[in-house]
Amino acid sequence: MMQLALRTLRFRAGLFAAAFLAMFFAAAMMMATGGLIETGTRSAVAPQKLASADVVVAGDQEYHASGGDPDEPPILPERVRIDAGLEDTLSALPGVRETTSYVFEGKAPTGTVDAIGVVAAPGTDVDELRKRIDAELDDRAVTLVGDQRGQAELREAKASAVTVMALAGVFTAFALLVSVFGVSSMLALSITQRHRDLALLRAIGATSRQLRRLIFRETLMISLIATALAVLPGQLLGRFMFDLLVDRGIAADGVVFHQGWVPTVAAMAVAVVAALAGALGAGRRVSRIKPTQALAEVSVDGRLIGGGRLLLALVVLGGGIGLTIVTIAVMSGPLTPATGAPAVILLAIGAALLAPVLTKITTFVWQWPVRAVGGVTGQLAVLNARGRSGRLAAVMAPVILLTAVSTGLLYLQTTSDEADRRAFADNLVADAVLTTETGFDARAVEQVNDLPGVAGASEYIDSLGFIENPKDSSPLNEGWNLQGVSPVGAEATTPVKITAGSFADLHDDTIAIDEQHAERLGVDLGDAITLRLGDKTALDVRVAALFSAPDDYDTLLLPADTLAAHTTAGVATRMLVSFKKDTDSAQMETELTDWASAQDGLAVSGRDVLLGEFDDQKRTANFAIYIMVVMIAGYSAITVINTLASSMTARRREFGMQRLAGSTRGQVMQMVGLEGVIVALSGVVLGTAAAVAILVPVSVKRLDSLLPVGSPWIYVTTVALTVLLTLGAMLLPAWRATRGRPAEAALAVE
Structure with a gap:
C-alpha cells in the first residue's frame, strides 16, 4: 500500500495540490499564532542599562491576591518601586561583587528605587545567588535574570506580554477552529473526487482495511511535507503580526519575538491530525461499500449527510447558541465580544457542517430565477447542483465561513464600540480640559x-x-x-x-x-x-x-x-x-x-479631545481584532479559491463529454457561472444568517436597536468580494479545463 500511495501521489499530484495548500496555510497560521503565545509567555526584553547585572531586583508588577486565576494574576498599572535600603542588604550577601540602584521613569518617592542591579562575584553560581537574594525579599520585589532583566527597565513589557498572550490565545482558538474545519473539508472533497479510483480498487479485490491504510498513508505523507514547508512562512507570518502589534502600541516596543519548537511542533501535529481525521472520515464510506456497488455509486452523491457529521453540526450549533445566550444574559459592556466573537465562528461552522442539507433548500429556492435567466443552461446548472449536493456543499462551506466571519466580527466590534463611546460620552460631564x-x-x-x-x-x-x-x-x-x-x-x-x-x-x-x-x-x-x-x-x-x-x-x-x-x-x-x-x-x-x-x-482643549483619545484607544485595541479578521477571512478566501478550483479542475472530463453531446464552450461556461451564482448566493445568505443570529441580540442589548452599527459598505464590500471570488475561482479553472479538444477532455482522468 505504501508503494501504491507513492505512485498515486506522483501520477495524480493535481488531485492532492488543493489538500496540500490547505494544510500548508493552516499550519503556517497556527505556527504564527503559537509564536505570539510563546512571545507573551517569555516576556523577553533585552536589557540596556541593566546588561551588566547578573541578577536584577525589581518591583513585582503582578497582584496575586485578586481572587482570580493564580496562573494569570492581574498586572498593576503603576511602577511598583522597592525599598532603597535593600541595596545595603544585598551588598552584604555572599557572592555579590557590587550593586547599583536605578530609577527609570518619573521621580521616585524618597527611600524608593525602581530596580537594583546585582553583579555576581567571580566564580559565583547565578542560580545560587538568586536563591540567596529571594530569601531577603518581601512580596513587593522579585528577581529577574536573563532576558527577563529588561522588564525592570520597560515597565509596560509585562502588561503588553499578557495582552499579546491573551490576543494570541483568541487568535489561536479561532485559527484552530477555522483551519481544522478547512483542512478536513478539503481532504474530504479530495477523497470524494477520487471515488472512481477507490471504487475500482474495491471492485478488483482491495479490502476496506487496505483502502483505509492507503488513504491514511497518502494523507500522512502530504501533511508531513506541507507542514514541514510551512515552518519558515509560519515564523515570518508570526513576526509580521507581532511587528504590527508593536507598531500600533498593543505590544511594547522592546519585547523580543520568540517562536521556538513547541508552537511549531504543536501546529504541525494539529494540522496532521486534522488532515488524517478528515481523510479517514471521508474515505470510510467508500471503503465500506460492497465491491459490486462501488462503481455504480461514483456518478452521483449517495446519502445526504452522515450521522457523525450531523451530530457534530448539532454540537457546534449548540455551542454557538449557548454562547449567544451567555452574551445576551450575562456579558455586558466591553466584555460582550468575548463571547459574541466565538459564537459567530461556531454558528458559521455549524451552518457549514449542515451545508449538504442546506444546499438542497437553497438550490430549491434559487432554481426558478436561475432557470429564468439561463434557460436550458440554467436548467442544467440546477440539475448539477441537485445531483452533486454533497460536492456543492463542500465548495459552499468556505463561502459561508468567509461571509460570517467578515461581517459578523466586524459589525460586532463596530456595534460594541458605538455602545462604549455613548457610555463614555454620557459619563463625561466636563466641557473643557486643562493639561500640564x-x-x-x-x-x-x-x-x-x-x-x-x-x-x-x-x-x-x-x-x-x-x-x-x-x-x-x-x-x-x-x-x-x-x-x-x-x-x-x-x-x-x-x-x-x-x-x-x-x-x-x-x-x-x-x-x-x-x-x-x-x-x-x-x-x-x-x-x-x-x-x-x-x-x-x-x-x-x-x-x-x-x-x-x-x-x-x-x-x-x-x-x-x-x-x-x-x-x-x-x-x-x-x-x-x-x-x-x-x-x-x-x-x-x-x-x-x-x-x-x-x-x-498650561494648555486648554475641549471635551472633543477626550472623546478623540477614547476613539484612538479603541482603534488601537480594535487593530488586533482586525488582524484576526483578516487572518481568518484570508484563510477562508484561500480555502474558497482552493476548493472551487479543485472542484472545477476535476470536472474536465464532464465538460468534455458535455461538449461532445452538443454544448458549446460558451454554454459550458454559462452553466458554470450559474452554478457559481448558486454557490455564492447560498453561501452569502447562510453566512449572513449566522452573523445576524448574534448581531441582532447584541445590538438590541447594547443599543436598543435591531440593526447593528457600522458602515453598510462593510457588508456590501464583503458580499461583492465573496461573489467575485467565488465566480472567479469557478470560471477561470473551468475556462482552462475547456481549452482543449472535447474528445481529449472526455478521455481525461477525473
Whole structure:
C-alpha cells in the first residue's frame, strides 16, 4: 500500500495540490499564532542599562491576591518601586561583587528605587545567588535574570506580554477552529473526487482495511511535507503580526519575538491530525461499500449527510447558541465580544457542517430565477447542483465561513464600540480640559472654580486598584477604576449625585463610593476600606461620601493628591472643567484660555479631545481584532479559491463529454457561472444568517436597536468580494479545463 500511495501521489499530484495548500496555510497560521503565545509567555526584553547585572531586583508588577486565576494574576498599572535600603542588604550577601540602584521613569518617592542591579562575584553560581537574594525579599520585589532583566527597565513589557498572550490565545482558538474545519473539508472533497479510483480498487479485490491504510498513508505523507514547508512562512507570518502589534502600541516596543519548537511542533501535529481525521472520515464510506456497488455509486452523491457529521453540526450549533445566550444574559459592556466573537465562528461552522442539507433548500429556492435567466443552461446548472449536493456543499462551506466571519466580527466590534463611546460620552460631564506636564499649583483649582461661568473644576488622575477588605471580587477580578478628584469641583465634573456625606470631606485617606457597591460590600459612611493601589501599596481609607451613578460607572473616587502619590507620574496632569448651563461654551473656552496663558505650561482643549483619545484607544485595541479578521477571512478566501478550483479542475472530463453531446464552450461556461451564482448566493445568505443570529441580540442589548452599527459598505464590500471570488475561482479553472479538444477532455482522468 505504501508503494501504491507513492505512485498515486506522483501520477495524480493535481488531485492532492488543493489538500496540500490547505494544510500548508493552516499550519503556517497556527505556527504564527503559537509564536505570539510563546512571545507573551517569555516576556523577553533585552536589557540596556541593566546588561551588566547578573541578577536584577525589581518591583513585582503582578497582584496575586485578586481572587482570580493564580496562573494569570492581574498586572498593576503603576511602577511598583522597592525599598532603597535593600541595596545595603544585598551588598552584604555572599557572592555579590557590587550593586547599583536605578530609577527609570518619573521621580521616585524618597527611600524608593525602581530596580537594583546585582553583579555576581567571580566564580559565583547565578542560580545560587538568586536563591540567596529571594530569601531577603518581601512580596513587593522579585528577581529577574536573563532576558527577563529588561522588564525592570520597560515597565509596560509585562502588561503588553499578557495582552499579546491573551490576543494570541483568541487568535489561536479561532485559527484552530477555522483551519481544522478547512483542512478536513478539503481532504474530504479530495477523497470524494477520487471515488472512481477507490471504487475500482474495491471492485478488483482491495479490502476496506487496505483502502483505509492507503488513504491514511497518502494523507500522512502530504501533511508531513506541507507542514514541514510551512515552518519558515509560519515564523515570518508570526513576526509580521507581532511587528504590527508593536507598531500600533498593543505590544511594547522592546519585547523580543520568540517562536521556538513547541508552537511549531504543536501546529504541525494539529494540522496532521486534522488532515488524517478528515481523510479517514471521508474515505470510510467508500471503503465500506460492497465491491459490486462501488462503481455504480461514483456518478452521483449517495446519502445526504452522515450521522457523525450531523451530530457534530448539532454540537457546534449548540455551542454557538449557548454562547449567544451567555452574551445576551450575562456579558455586558466591553466584555460582550468575548463571547459574541466565538459564537459567530461556531454558528458559521455549524451552518457549514449542515451545508449538504442546506444546499438542497437553497438550490430549491434559487432554481426558478436561475432557470429564468439561463434557460436550458440554467436548467442544467440546477440539475448539477441537485445531483452533486454533497460536492456543492463542500465548495459552499468556505463561502459561508468567509461571509460570517467578515461581517459578523466586524459589525460586532463596530456595534460594541458605538455602545462604549455613548457610555463614555454620557459619563463625561466636563466641557473643557486643562493639561500640564508638571502638575497644578495648589491654588489653580480654586482659581478656575472662581472664574465666572464655571460650574466646577477638579484635578483628574486615574489608576487601578483592588478592594482587599471587606472581601470583594471586582468584575473578572481585574480591579476597580480609581479616579482622583478635587473635593471642590468633583460633583460638577463627574456623573454622580451625592446621597450621603459630602465631597467636602474627601481629603487625605478617604474615598467616595457608589451606594450600591457600598451595600454589597457591607460598608456605610465612616467605615474603613482597605485598598491595594496600582503601585501595590495597601491603603486604609474611610468612606467620606456615597453617591448614585450610572450602571456602568464602576469607579471609586479618591482625593487627587492621595491617588497621585501612588502613580508613576506622581502628579495629576489634567484638570476637568464644567461650565454653567446658561453660558456659551466657545466663549468660556476663550476666557479659560486667556487665564491659562498667564500660567506656566498650561494648555486648554475641549471635551472633543477626550472623546478623540477614547476613539484612538479603541482603534488601537480594535487593530488586533482586525488582524484576526483578516487572518481568518484570508484563510477562508484561500480555502474558497482552493476548493472551487479543485472542484472545477476535476470536472474536465464532464465538460468534455458535455461538449461532445452538443454544448458549446460558451454554454459550458454559462452553466458554470450559474452554478457559481448558486454557490455564492447560498453561501452569502447562510453566512449572513449566522452573523445576524448574534448581531441582532447584541445590538438590541447594547443599543436598543435591531440593526447593528457600522458602515453598510462593510457588508456590501464583503458580499461583492465573496461573489467575485467565488465566480472567479469557478470560471477561470473551468475556462482552462475547456481549452482543449472535447474528445481529449472526455478521455481525461477525473
